[in-house]
Amino acid sequence: MARAAVLGRLTWQFGTLAEIVRETPRVSSLFFDVPEWPGHLAGQHVDVRLTADDGYRAERSYSIASAPQDKRLALTVERLDDGEVSPYLVGELRAGDRLELRGPIGGYFVWRGDEDRPLLLIGGGSGIVPLMSMLRHRGRIGSKTPARLLFSSRTLADVIYREELEHLGAAGDGLRVVHTLTREKPAGWTGYTRRIDEAMLREVAWPNKDSPAVFVCGPTPFVEAAASLLVAMGHDARSIKTERFGATGG
């Protein structure tokens, strides 16, 4: 499935919701059975389309959270209170419901796992989702590529995939997971408690001379800040792959 060709005309198809897993109070993962799914690469996304009974439609893009090897297609969705699509996906959709989607889409923000360069992933909030697909893919293929994830969340309760990241980081296969919390300092917390800054990146990021593959994903201001810091530290802007989430839409 992972090696399937992914080009050609995009067509809408049905996914059937099999399972919902609550990740945080605002974020849930939705697992779909998609019979005609052509396979995907870690980092790609899908378009989702909702249709009301009077024909009104709303369309959004969501990053794929599952690894290419996984049986089910997983999307992890943050509920935006003033949004139109995310409250439906997280609040209304039930197991057995069908959802129109098309994909996979994208090819720039993709990690195939076939190169030796160390991997640097920097995620803000639900910007972790495509990075998680990359880490799951890395685990499934048994990659020993050195990898570091710097993950910024607001509070401990907002940390998406917290347990799974703990397991992945403890597997001893060269992945180091580093958290920072921007709005809380829980008792006994050993991670960072501030916004990403240069000192933090100097401690966590691979230096430029190691030619890391860098992926940054999150809200636009987060991505711009992290990318600017990396460029100021000497990283080539063109080697930093970024994906921005819009603040509006939802």
Added chain:
Amino acid sequence: MTQVQDMKLDGNAIAGLLREIFAVEMTTARGTCASCGAVNEVGRVEVYIHAPGTVVRCPDCEQVLMRVVHGRGRYWVDMTGVRCLEFAES
């Protein structure tokens, strides 16, 4: 003159739109800006989608690379801001 950038997305946000128009994956295509000559992968260009159409701008000089309007079952695509677009055959 300073700028707020909250509305700005990047080329990843129009991967689906460009697939519809070009029928191949385009975020790994490389475009040359007709204004400043910078060559950038489509995945890292600036994209504004909260508008009557989609506006794609050069990340180096902010000039318009592409405008896409979609309506009534038709597309209108202006590419005068792109001097050359290089992409792989499918």
Added chain:
Amino acid sequence: MRDTQRLMGFVSRGFRGKRRDTASSSRVPPGQYVVTDFPVLSAGPTPRVEVDQWTFSIEGEIDEPRRWTWKEFQALPTETVTKDIHCVTKWSKLDTSWKGVSVDTLMEGVETAAEFTTIYSDGGYTTNVPLDDITGNKAWVVYEFDGQPLQPEHGGPVRFLVPHLYFWKSAKWVRGIRLEKDEHPGFWESNGYNMYGDPWREQRYWGD
């Protein structure tokens, strides 16, 4: 097409959509829905203009081009108008209140052979409007919304307001009016959007 057949008529169970209040339908043009918030649309980076650098000009087919500094513009007689606005992306907002200067005031005594205008803005945006559609108490150059200074994301310090046409004609960050004998399509009008843009006739795209 098997997929098309299969998907035709599909409805997402329990989905209504958020913004489809059509209660005041006599005031809402066809295909529009009413919003209570004020969506921000933007085709590029938001210019932040210092008012001491700002000027407003009328140029083109005019013997003596006119130009106001911020201070001069503030000294012009103002009007406060309440209008419904209609965005081509299908939202309408009712009873929006604006304060600014009527284009009639700016054009007072101007002799011109022009029949068309291009409204132009910081950041390179342009839109074309017939001269008859911005004179005769139909258009304003506004700097307050709802009693407050106009915020940059909504076009501040100063935007154009021509509410009887789709709202893309009400250019944000406006800097002047160019009077023209011929019609020159603006930023959106040159790429699929309607030259005139009457919401009541749903003139959204070319050919509408």
